[in-house]
Amino acid sequence: MPMKAALLERLKQKLMVKRRELLSGVREQHANSLESGSDGIQDIADQATSAYTKEFLLSIGDAERQLLKQVDVALDKIRLKKYGQCERCGEKIGEKRLQALPFARLCIACQEEEEERRT
Numbered sequence: 001m002p003m004k005a006a007l008l009e010r011l012k013q014k015l016m017v018k019r020r021e022l023l024s025g026v027r028e029q030h031a032n033s034l035e036s037g038s039d040g041i042q043d044i045a046d047q048a049t050s051a052y053t054k055e056f057l058l059s060i061g062d063a064e065r066q067l068l069k070q071v072d073v074a075l076d077k078i079r080l081k082k083y084g085q086c087e088r089c090g091e092k093i094g095e096k097r098l099q100a101l102p103f104a105r106l107c108i109a110c111q112e113e114e115e116e117r118r119t
């Protein structure tokens with residue numbers, strides 16, 4: 001059964017907000033080092049898809065970069081209508097889990113397995 005459109009839309013919004021947050025954090029660091037530039041969040045979104053992306057991504061930490069990537073992947077999946085599926089077992093990721101973690105790639109069971117393997 002496909003995910004409810006309203007829920008999907010809500011999760012998408014969350015992802016967009018998160019993405020903006022991450023990119024604006026980047027922007028601040030960037031602006032500080034440049035001491036100039038126009039302001040406005042609109043800018044960031046535009047620049048993020050341009051050739052500046054690489055430079056931007058270099059100016060943020062690994063954790064943010066990872067997160068940004070996950071958010072982008074999740075947004076891609078929404079576009080491809082594959083959102084909400086576990087990447088490992090293909091099962092649906094729970095609604096509660098997605099609301100807490102809209103960019104989750106694995107269902108809880110697989111996530112736990114992955115973490116066990118890592119430790």
Ligand SMILES: [Zn+2]
Nearest residue numbers: 086089107110
């Ligand atoms: Zn799974």
